[in-house]
Amino acid sequence: MATLLEKPVTVAKDHYLLKIKADKSGSLPGQFINIKAGEGFDPLLRRPFSIFNAHEDVLDVVIRVIGKGTSLISRMEPGFIDIVGPTGKGFTMENDKNLLLVGGGVGNAPLLYLMRALKENGNRLTYIYCARSSDYIFLEDEYRKYADELIITTDDGSAGIKGFATDVMSHVISDGKFDRVYTCGPDPMMHRVVKLVHENVPVEVSVENYFGCGVGLCVGCTVDTVDGYRRACVDGPVFDGRKILWENMPR
Ligand SMILES: Cc1cc2nc3c(=O)[nH]c(=O)nc-3n(C[C@H](O)[C@H](O)[C@H](O)COP(=O)(O)OP(=O)(O)OC[C@H]3O[C@@H](n4cnc5c(N)ncnc54)[C@H](O)[C@@H]3O)c2cc1C
Incomplete structure (x- = not known):
């Protein structure tokens, strides 16, 4: 209960x-x-x-x-x-690493709990929080508690830097600076994050496909990957971002 x-x-x-x-x-x-x-x-x-x-x-x-x-x-x-x-399958944990997290909209939600756990493991965290406008930023103080650096971006510039998370990310990221990247948000944002990350750096994404049964039976939430179809509800929602065939993600 x-x-x-x-x-x-x-x-x-x-x-x-x-x-x-x-x-x-x-x-x-x-x-x-x-x-x-x-x-x-x-x-x-x-x-x-x-x-x-x-x-x-x-x-x-x-x-x-x-x-x-x-x-x-x-x-x-x-x-x-x-x-x-x-x-569901959660994110990979790290210890004493330099990590980047990128959240878009309500996709910021799963990254707070992740950030708290990563901080407890001694990691250094850079967080890019993207929202449509200042009205849509939720619980900012919670994110400030755990991020070593919190960068806010809004599409309309009403808070933080004007622009998309990935515009900022292309400045923040440089080869070898981060040991792992985590992201959750709209598919086009996550796809762009994956493309921006250096190929030697792991990048994990949390997908938000439509679910049917939510327990792996109906296959309604399949994600097309280089290893074949995977069910977001039981094989994910966290996936290796490089394994997803982004062009086949449902719109
Ligand atoms: C693993 C996972 C984690 C999630 N975590 C969160 C979370 O923390 N907070 C949160 O607010 N939402 C989260 N979502 C999304 C949330 O489940 C949906 O927003 C919700 O199911 C919509 O239900 P509804 O009945 O209000 O909307 P519906 O009436 O079902 O749909 C309303 C409109 O939204 C569209 N829509 C509905 N679901 C989705 C979707 N998944 N992707 C794209 N468009 C959609 C529909 O096409 C329709 O136009 C998550 C989804 C998944 C799969």
Whole structure:
């Protein structure tokens, strides 16, 4: 049994923070939970959300409202919440390395928990946080806690540097400067991040494909890779960014 501890709190335009006391303790950065939105059969499918942060048996999740499921979840009352997980393949951990993280929009959500874990392992972290505008930046102070360097970019220049994360990244990155790169956000952004990273440097991406069943049975969330088709829900959502055939990603 999982419990929503309080009403979802607004943390940015259309973005809400949920605090969930989970029945299954233990989670890894990059994993997600599947939440049932609403009480009946509509929507039928659970909605997947990355773990934004975790404290013992409490999981924090940030949701951006874009449709019926997220709208219902954003209006939930405290009490019982039907979740499956945490599940999925998370990010690779590093120790005492120089690392770059690049997040776009709500794709910043899984990178906070990752950043906290990486910081605890003695890594030096540079974080590029990209949002549409200042209204959409959520929980900036949390990111400042763990980043050695936090660079904010907005598409319209209303906060930080005007432009896309990848515009800034092309200045920040130089051969050999980073030992590993992590990214989550819109597919075109992640694809560009992968292309910018030197070929000797590992780059991990967390994909946000549409899910069907969310447990690997329906094959609705396949990702085309150089090793064949992979299911985002059970083989991911974290993948080696160089193995994805980006031109075949669903639009
Ligand atoms: C592994 C994973 C982790 C995720 N983590 C988060 C998270 O931390 N926070 C968060 O807010 N969202 C996250 N998402 C996305 C989230 O699951 C979807 O936004 C949600 O399922 C939409 O449900 P809905 O009923 O509100 O929208 P729907 O009514 O289903 O769709 C509304 C509109 O959004 C489009 N849409 C819906 N889902 C997606 C998608 N995955 N990609 C592109 N377009 C889509 C639809 O085409 C439609 O136009 C994650 C997705 C995955 C797969």
